[in-house]
Amino acid sequence: MNTAHKEFAHALRAKFPSRTIPLHEPWLSIWDAFSVAKSVSTGFVSSAGPAVTEFEDLLVAKTGVPHAVAVSSGTAALSLALQVSGVRPGDEVLMPALTFIGTANAAVHVGAIPHFVDTDISTLGVSVSGLSEYLKTTARHERGACINVSTGNRISALVAVHTFGHIGDLDNLKALTEHYDIALVEDAAQALGSRRDGHHAGSWGRAAALSFNGNKIITTGGGGALLTQDNEIAQRARHLATTARLRHAWEFQHDEVGYNFRMPSINASLGITQLKKLEAIIQKKRKLLSTYDKVLDDFSLGFMYREQEKMTSNYWLQALMLNEPDVIKLEELLLELNRLKLQARPMWNLLSDQKPFKSNPHADLPGAKRLRNSVLNLPSSPNLS
């Protein structure tokens, strides 16, 4: 084992109390407990009652995106986002190979085929130049649709994923998708509180998905939300999420096949108090980044990934980038940190290598491979600083 790795791991260990330090745990307080207790004591535990609407209104206020529909998970939010953006069964959906599997699962849940593209190593978003070159040879643009020339399928959407809370070059991605008549959808599961050019995540796509899973920047236990600028899209998403039932005092009339995706009040009530501390959480994450910076200063292992120009990131997960991609070094460092009970982890294995997606279409993935072999996430809980 490289001694610099060992020394770095020990220097990091010395910064935190001597217990297992998880990769990410939520920041919960007695106020969160009171809020949930209020839901229970008023009898509004399911999706009726004021909490869900209050949570949605608060999301709109915090993000500046005009419509929010709270649902049961980030995956559900992304499935809905794809469907209401026009993705139909048999379509292909472009997305990074380097993302959490939920991104691809959401596309499969609406009958679509994930089609993997590369990640830009400086923004951690979809590589605009890579995608632009790739589409020139892979796609044909005809009669307002984009067709994959080798499969004949329609490519109906691109999912931009905001990795660790960093928003990629969405202006240029948006222009590229408009050129090809592809719907832009944002997987903003990791990006609540992140802005680019002052615009919150969810401001570019036809629709965007947030997640409030237990490991995300704020949590509702489990949950998600669809964000959109478009009132009609919001109405349709809400309708689909509530079994597509038509308004009537007692009759059960449904005009299409919907889902039971609505967020229960118990979860929304936790979301309300969690969301109120979002700014405080982000402050803490920025502090944690400077702690890591200082420790890393004494070693020549790599650098902490920082927000790019124009970005204000939520720094959901802190990312250490080795100077050079080196799987052996990465594994050694992961081993040593985890042995010391600091839960570090690498980025996701490429989706194009995962069992369910091995035969799916994909572009060349040099950026994704480089990142997979050079990045590790360090413990990132807000209560660490």
Ligand SMILES: *Cc1c(COP(=O)(O)O)cnc(C)c1O
């Ligand atoms: C967490 C996450 C999801 C899924 O959200 P759930 O609430 O766990 O369903 C999807 N995409 C990305 C990028 C995520 O990080």
